[in-house]
Amino acid sequence: MDFSFISWNVRGLGKFEKLGAVRSLIRKEKPSFILLQETKLEQFSPVILRGMGYYQGCNSIFVPAIGSAGGLLSVWKTDFFSITDTVLDRRFIAIFGKAQGCELNCGILNVYGPLTEAEKPEFFRHLLDFINSHRVAWIVGGDFNAYLCREEKIGMACNFKTMDRFRNFLDETQLVDLPMQGGCYTWSSNREVPTFVRLDRFLICEELLANFHNLNQILLPKSVSDHNAIALKCECIGWGPKPFKLFNYMLEIEGFEELISNSVESVKRKNGRVGILNILRGVKTDIKAWSKVQKLSNRDLISETEAEISRLEVDCQKGVIVQNCGRQ
Known part of the structure; x- marks a missing residue:
């Protein structure tokens, strides 16, 4: 449920x-x-x-x-x-x-x-x-x-x-x-x-x-x-990782085309004559790793900001606790 x-x-x-x-x-x-x-x-x-x-x-x-x-x-x-x-x-x-x-x-x-x-x-x-x-x-x-x-x-x-x-x-x-x-x-x-x-x-x-x-x-x-x-x-059952998604805005980011070109050449060098399916798998892996480094997701950035606000608030609460203990 x-x-x-x-x-x-x-x-x-x-x-x-x-x-x-x-x-x-x-x-x-x-x-x-x-x-x-x-x-x-x-x-x-x-x-x-x-x-x-x-x-x-x-x-x-x-x-x-x-x-x-x-x-x-x-x-x-x-x-x-x-x-x-x-x-x-x-x-x-x-x-x-x-x-x-x-x-x-x-x-x-x-x-x-x-x-x-x-x-x-x-x-x-x-x-x-x-x-x-x-x-x-x-x-x-x-x-x-x-x-x-x-x-x-x-x-x-x-x-x-x-x-x-x-x-x-x-x-x-x-x-x-x-x-x-x-x-x-x-x-x-x-x-x-x-x-x-x-x-x-x-x-x-x-x-x-x-x-x-x-x-x-x-x-x-x-x-x-x-x-x-x-x-x-x-707690719910984990159904594994989410499907891979390629967003249009990724295509406009500097370095993306170079990433794809280098990824295709790398797959070819490692495997010699290779089919299109293996090339796509290799490119997908490189895009996922690259997107994590670049922090492309706006939702991730929002979550990071909210987490930082929560951290600061916890630090503030601890400061108040220390101050109150000092008064006692």
Whole structure:
């Protein structure tokens, strides 16, 4: 089963650059289900889906924002998930049904918790009652605007009451918070002395973990939001290397024609009289090696830039940790 979920507080989906960032994320990660929070959209149309890169073979459910606050959007592949029911709330979208290749009745919950501390007790009570009233295999993802322990926040004071409420919520729902790979925090203040917090996560029921042993929760590189997207993935079978592709732009790069000429002559020298098939194989090998050296892929360059940003942010977090330890 192609089991892949993404959750992201996108901080507004109405602008072109936000749609482009979501589209790039979907093309790269190819999720079966994507949960977006804080869309800040009061209305929704198929134009938004097309801007995200979805043209057909998908379905969606939308909760409008109130003014410019909130807003939720869940999108999934129709061949992955068959719906039996839905429930819409200001703070969550619940979708019930079955995933392809899974006999469990599932509930997919897209959550956006309140910012103000006064609203959080009622939010967790309501969410707890809702989850415990449905006997399904839960996948709960989103921005809870809460964290579980002191280690999940750097900078400013911790709110211990909300931490206790969140931990009690996990105990009473028996949901599992998987370790997050790739980083510790999902939100930063982006200030000179930054605050880092883990506000976003997936919570999984034990029944699903018993059926899918290789589930991983992964922090994805930061993009146009102050929140990182997170992914929930099940390790899949590797089908080997991708097929060889020759792109037109390669033909225009200086040195490409010389590479082909030298490659053909090299194959002839090594093999004497040789057929066209062996020449093509030799040229293909040389092009693949050359393209890696030249770093021709724009996607590779983007990935390298995102990785460098993540590295710098981790270094910054370590600096803040050292500074805080020095103060203590």
